[in-house]
Amino acid sequence: MKSNIVAWLQEGNITIPTMLFSEYRNLNLNETELVLLLNIITFIEKGNEFPTPEELSARMTVSIADCHDMLRRLIQRGFIEIMDQYSNEGIRFEKYSVKPLWERLVDQFLLNSQVTRQLEQKTEETDVYTCFEKEFGRPLSPFECESLGMWMDDDHHDPIIIKAALREAVMSGKLNFRYIDRILFEWKKNGIKTIEQAKNHGRKFRQKQTEKTHTKNDDHQPSVPFYNWLEQ
Known part of the structure; x- marks a missing residue:
C-alpha cells in the first residue's frame, strides 16, 4: 500500500500541497523549509531536476547562502536526496529526488489513520459498556466487565456485533x-460478521422458534414465551 501511494505521489497523480500543508509541522518542517521543498517540486515538474541555490533563492525571500544551508540540512534529515543520472550520451549529471519526502509523508498519513482507527475503536468499546449498563439498568460488575473485554480482545467480536x-x-x-x-458463539460458528447478517440470522431463528411454539400449541402443550438461544 505504501509503495503504491509513493509511486502515485512521484507521478504527480495526487495533489501534494494539501497533504504537505496539513502535515509539514508533524514532519518537523518549518514554513521556510516547506516553501523550499515546494519550489524544488515545481522545478522538477518543469524539467529542471537540479535547481541551484541561486535559482531557489530567486523565488524566495532568503539568501543564496541560506538556501544552500537548508538544502544541506534537508538532505541530512532525509527529506530529499541527490541522485546520479546518465544521459543517452553517457554524460553523468545530478538531480534531486523528493521520494524520501513522499515516504515520510505517507508514513505520517498511515500513522494518523492508525491513531484515528484506535480512537474510533476506543469510542465504540466505551459505547458497548454504556449500552449494556443501560439495558441492565445498573453498573456492570467486575466479572461482567471482564467478560465484555474478553469478547472484544480474546474472541475478537466487533463491538457492533456485541451490541446486536x-x-x-x-x-x-x-x-x-x-x-x-x-449468541456470540453461535454467530461466530455460522460466520456472522456484519450487523445485517446478525439481523437475518436472528430473524430466521425467531421464525423457527415461533413455528415450534405453534406446533406445541397444536399438541395442547404449554408454549414458551421467549426464544432460547441456549437450546442451540
Missing part, C-alpha cells in the same frame, strides 16, 4: 451474560 447480541437477548427475554455469550 445484546439486542437479541433483550428481544428473547433473556438478559444475562451467559445467554449473550451463547
Whole structure:
C-alpha cells in the first residue's frame, strides 16, 4: 500500500500541497523549509531536476547562502536526496529526488489513520459498556466487565456485533451474560460478521422458534414465551 501511494505521489497523480500543508509541522518542517521543498517540486515538474541555490533563492525571500544551508540540512534529515543520472550520451549529471519526502509523508498519513482507527475503536468499546449498563439498568460488575473485554480482545467480536447480541437477548427475554455469550458463539460458528447478517440470522431463528411454539400449541402443550438461544 505504501509503495503504491509513493509511486502515485512521484507521478504527480495526487495533489501534494494539501497533504504537505496539513502535515509539514508533524514532519518537523518549518514554513521556510516547506516553501523550499515546494519550489524544488515545481522545478522538477518543469524539467529542471537540479535547481541551484541561486535559482531557489530567486523565488524566495532568503539568501543564496541560506538556501544552500537548508538544502544541506534537508538532505541530512532525509527529506530529499541527490541522485546520479546518465544521459543517452553517457554524460553523468545530478538531480534531486523528493521520494524520501513522499515516504515520510505517507508514513505520517498511515500513522494518523492508525491513531484515528484506535480512537474510533476506543469510542465504540466505551459505547458497548454504556449500552449494556443501560439495558441492565445498573453498573456492570467486575466479572461482567471482564467478560465484555474478553469478547472484544480474546474472541475478537466487533463491538457492533456485541451490541446486536445484546439486542437479541433483550428481544428473547433473556438478559444475562451467559445467554449473550451463547449468541456470540453461535454467530461466530455460522460466520456472522456484519450487523445485517446478525439481523437475518436472528430473524430466521425467531421464525423457527415461533413455528415450534405453534406446533406445541397444536399438541395442547404449554408454549414458551421467549426464544432460547441456549437450546442451540
